[in-house]
Amino acid sequence: MSLMDIFRSLIGERDGALSTQQGFQSQPDSNGLNFYLPLPAFKALQAGQGSALEKIQLIVLNMLVEQGIAENTANGFHIGAEDIAGMDLEQAEILRLPRRLPGRFLTSISGRTGNSGFRVAITLEMPDGPASFSRKGPYLYLTSSECYWLTPAEIMGLQAWELHESLGPEQRGEAANLRLMAELQTAARSGMRIDLSHFERLDVVVPQNIGVIATRLPDGSLQLCPSLGDGSSADQLEKRWSQLDMTADGGVLRIDNRVLLLDQARMDGIRNVLANKRIPADQVNEFIATPTAFLDAALVNLEVGFSARVAGIGKLQHMDFGVLDATKNDWFALDKRPAPAAILSKLIQSPEDLQRFEEVLQAANEQGATSLSFAGEVIDISDAPTVQQELARARQNMAHVSDSEPHSEEGVLPGEDKEKVGVILKDADEINSALLRKAAAATPLVVPDWSAYAREPFPHQREGIEWMLKLMGAALQDETDDLYRLQGGLLADDMGLGKTYMSLVAVGEYLASQRAADKPQKPVLVVAPLSLLENWEDEVGKTFASIPFRDVVVLQSGRSLRDYRVKGAERESVQLASMIDNSSGMLDEQSIRYALHVGPEAGVHRLDMDRRLVLTTYQTLRDYQFSLCRIDWGMVIFDEAQNIKNPNALQTIAAKGLKADFKLLATGTPVENSLGDFWCLMHTVQPGLLGGWESFRDTWIKPILAASDEERDEVRARLGEQLRRAVGIFMLRRVKEDQLKGLPAKTILSGVEQADHGLQRYAAQLGVVMKGIQLQAYDEVLDSYRARRASAEDMRGTALAALTQLRSISLHPRLENESALYSEDGKQARQLMIESGKLEVLLQLLDEISSKREKVILFMMTKRLQRVLKFWLDQIYDLNVAVINGDTQAVATRAEDMTRKKLIAEFEAKSGFNILIMSPVAAGVGLTVIGANHVVHLERHWNPAKEAQASDRVYRIGQTKPVFIHLPAVTHPQFDSFDVHLDRLLRGKLMLKDAVVTPEAVSESEMMQSMGL
Incomplete structure (x- = not known):
């Protein structure tokens, strides 16, 4: 059932007009969409009075405010046009947005792009014929009452067209005309259905900068040619310079099916190169050593400096990790329910x-x-x-099988091999035995002057800082200029021990030592999940008595990224695929299109200023990897470094390619998937320590796979101990229980009877046997799956779909029918909740916590459950439960923004009993919620490491009450249920835990293998 069907009973049938039915009214303006109620009704709704539809709409709108997407108004909310266009379908249905536009756009292009008469007329073709239209914010109107919800691509294209239409004749020069076509092409590639006529075959390019192509001539001299970064060869360009008016402020260059738009700065760069076109043979060495003696670095890109580990830029090859660990579980009780x-x-x-x-x-x-x-x-x-x-x-x-029937290669599907472009790394496959000796023999960088810091460290933090400074000293003293230079270390401390504080002290000491040695105080980069950027900003002020940085730049959308991004540049991760030389598989350095202002030619606008602290995310690192890999960083810190555990991910490859005096990987979960991910982290921070993947796999992985079930735990423990010794000083690993003696007790209680393991204990009150409609719905899925197995070819897809249904039913049997679950009062809310055995357990648990006047965090991932559970719990306990999920804004862009930290502060400020709903994805890192001492994992994450991270938000420095982690489970009366199987699979991951190995998510491939698929 679609959400349109689900909410039809609430909102009634729609005909595309602005609705006047019960619920929030909506009205577009030029900037977006307003949602409103009459002021008395809005105030009553905020006080808890109103219809079920109004209440669920209010929940959604408040969640959008928390994300920084919506803004409060006097009697409602305002959401920008681009945010409305990109809204997900669930939210759109709840807020009663009109349907998407079913038609397509046609263009009629008249005039030549070089004259002011050039014009693009856009018309709309609907399924029943042509239609005139107008746009207001995110809506396209055909009549005063018939409107449609635009996509982001459609808004992008229409805005560009409207801007061009508003230009006067004197402003419609060739550059403006071609820019319109470039933006319409981008909109079309992003999904706008528009016919661009012959311009679909024309690629309009805006060069990022001007580089140089140098060709050695027979007499030993060099011939210089400007490079435009579009992949054009020197021969192609030489034939076309005559198209340009070299005295003009801008120009247009046509090469094959490409049109290049050149502004004044690019024209100045071209003129500078062409004025120094030939370098005599006797000056070639001088040119290579000091190109700025010949060319102006402010106009021409002369600095393309990658680390010794980067071979160049080209098409990436997938690394096959194969099967690392899997066991078979009968998720669908097939042994007990015969197949048809x-x-x-x-x-x-x-x-x-x-x-x-x-x-x-x-x-x-x-x-x-x-x-x-x-x-x-x-x-x-x-x-x-x-x-x-x-x-x-x-x-x-x-009888119908033919031996002549063609077969495809096993495991290869048409179109499956999609190419990615990134920095190509040189191999570091050999183990360098000298690394451990050099690191152990080094002296610490400096002895910190603690008067420079706002507070002194705890003893374990002092030890951690000394470890970092010893490794950093070794790295700065190592003059080796190859792959195997001493580069960094892995800070694998448990959560809550202060890795951010220790890292910032190390940064402060790095800058101090560089200043004392009269060496460059290079910029420092911190790469972290989006949710932690605000935390890093806060910690800078809390750590230093006098901040040592020139400034702090948050390189992120909505913050400073726009200030350093080259105007009109695409993300580097998407712009280069067509420019690779097929013979070498690599991109010529002069053809790289950098999207950020870096290097001396950027002048005062350059990102890589000395003493600058740059905070960014793994996604930004991925999208702007060529610019960031070009910068000569002093230190690079990867917070929550498990984000670069996958060797095939672009962000991992970019992380390995970054150039720095010292790299620090910080994570409380040093390995998130068998031992293969640990290899990837160590291969990032210190290549050569554990060798290449194949030798590592033969040494550390295969013995575990070859062991019998009875021997496997002993083999894992033994190899983990050996591996810990192999990495030696390059990893520091401490656990919270050993370091923070003052913390109260932590108890993990599970409703699964076989769940006793480590700190985890079986608690019968948390387990309940499903019954009634929940049992009926669960068995129907099992019967349906058993029947489909007989005929379905794609059992992988069938199995995953069935698992999704079992997971949902285990939460609530009617969760898919959301509209039927909104209650009128607390009594009805309780009745709806106890249709689920798991939610019945939750109610009993919440009643007990409420009687103790304590606080609790409920973890779940399904947004539909987050919404209805908030609705119910507000009614039952007279609360205003906050929801922090993966969409909740992590970084404030306005003073009034409700970020995660602000919501948590409000949660903790309320005296007595309170409830907070969180997603383990959003709360897994960087947040402290010590006001709560109860955690309930209502919907368990596939990744036990993320589950542990989420739990430990309450088990940190400052917690004074005993902490209880509750894992409720719903069981089946005849055989193992979904919750039981998931617990077993996650506990199998937990068996790997020792000082080196920490568990990771159950991957889709492991799920399939656990089913024998």
């Missing part, structure tokens, strides 16, 4: 299969059995005619 006879046509593929099955069938019939086991399946044979019918079908299938 229809599955026989899939199991019997040869005459030998048929003969063997008939023998087994005869023996089973003689014994009077109603089922038998064949080819790993238990099959229902109680209906003899159906069995014979399926056998006949199997014989018929075999």
Whole structure:
């Protein structure tokens, strides 16, 4: 059922007009969309009075305010046009947005791009014919009442067109005309359905900067040619300089099917290179050593400096990690619920299969059995005619098999091999045994002057800082200029030990030592999840008595990214695929289009200023990797470094390619998936320490896979200990329980009977057997899956879809029918909640916590559950429960923004009992909520490391009450339920935990393997 169907009972049928039905009214303006109620009704709704629809709409709108998307108005909310355009379907349905535009746009282009008469007329073609239109904010109007919801691409294209239409004739020069076509092309590539006529075959490019292509001539001299970064060769460009008026402030250059728009700065760069076109043979060495003696670095890009680890830029190759660990679980109780006879046509593929099955069938019939086991399946044979019918079908299938039928290569699907472009790394496959000796023998960088800091460290933090400074000293003293230079370390301290504070002290000491040695105080980069950028900003002020940085730049959308981004530049991760030289697989350095202002040619606008602290995210690192890899950083810190555990991810490759005096990886979960991810982290921070992947896999992974089930835990523990010794000083790992003796007790209670492990204990009151409509819905999914297995070819997709249903039903049997779950009062809310065994357990638990006047965090990922649970709990306990999920804004862009930290502060400020709903994804890192001492994982995360991170938001320095982590589970009366299987799979990951290995998410491939698929 779609959300449109779900909410139809609430909002009634729609015809595309602005609704006047019950609920928030909406009205577009030029900037976006206003949602409003009459002021008395709005105030009453905020006080808890109003219809169910108004209340759920208020929840959604308040969540959008928390994300920084919506703004409060006197009697409602305002959301910008671009945010409305990009809104997800669930929110759109709840807020009653009109449907998407079903038509497409047609263009009529008249005049030449070089003259002021150039014009693009856009018309709309609807399914029933042409229609005139007008735009207001995020809506396209056909009449005063018929409107449609635009996509981001449609708004982008229409805004560019409207701007061009508003220009006077004197402003419609060739550059403005071509810029319009470039923006319409971008909109079309982003999904706008628009016919651009012959311009679809024309690529309009805006060069980022001017570089130099140098060609050695037979007499030893060099011929210089400006490079425009579009992949054009020197020969192509030489033939086309005559198109330009070299005295003009701008120009247009046509090369094949590309049109390049050149502004004054680019023209100045071209003129500078062409004025110094030939370098005599006797001056070539001088030119190579000091190009600025010949060319103006303010006009021409002369600095392309990557680290010793970067070979260049090209197409990335996927690294196959293979199977690392998996066990088989019977998620769908197939052993206890025989498959229907229809599955026989899939199991019997040869005459030998048929003969063997008939023998087994005869023996089973003689014994009077109603089922038998064949080819790993238990099959229902109680209906003899159906069995014979399926056998006949199997014989018929075999008769139609042709040996000449073409087959594709095993495991290769058409179009599956998608190319990615990124920095290409040089191999660091050999183990360099000198690394450990050099690091151990080094002396610490400096002894910190603690008067420069706002507070002195705890003893364990002092130890951690000394460890960093010793490694940093070793790195700065190592003059090796290759892959195996001493580069950094992995701070793998448990959560809550102060990794941010220790890292900032290390940065302060790095800058102080550089200043004392009269060396450059290079910029410092911190890469962290978006949710932690605000925390890093706050910690700077709390750490230093006198801040040592020139300034702090948050390189993120909505903050300072726009100040350093080259105007009109695409993200670097998407702009270069067509420019790779197929013979070498690499991109010529002069053709790289940098999207950020870096290097001396950027002047005062350059990002890489000395003593600057740059805070950014892993996504920004991925999108602007060439610019960021070009900068010579002093220190690079990767916070929550498990984000670069995947060697095939662009952000991991970019992280390895960054150039720095010292790299520090910080994570409380040093390995998130078997030992392969630990190799990736160490390969990032110190190449050569553990060698290449293949030798690492043979040494550390294969012995675990080869061990028997009885031996595997012992083998894991032994290899983990050996691996810890192998990395030596390059990793510091401390756990909270050993370091913070003053913390209260932490107890983990689970409703799964077999769950006793480590700190985790079985608590019978947290487990409940499903019944009623929940049991009925659960069994219907199992029966449906069993039936589909007989005929479905794509069992992977079928299994994942069924698992999703089982997970949802385990939360609440009617969760998909959201509109039926909104109650009128607290009594009805309780009745709706106890339809789910798990939510019945939750109610009992919340009543107990409420009686103690304590606080609790409820963790879940499903937004639909977050919404309805907030709705119910507000009614039952007379609260205003805050929801912090993956969409909640992490960084404030306005003073009034409700960020995660502000919501948590309000939650903790309320005296006595209070509830906070959080997503483990949003809360897994960087947030402290010590006002709560209860955590309930209502919906468990696939990643036990993220679950532990989320739990430990309450178990940190400052917590004074005993902490309880509750894991409620709903079980099946006959066989293991979804919750039981998930707990078993996650505990299998937890078996890897020792000083090195911490568990990771259950991947989709592992899920499939655990089902035997």
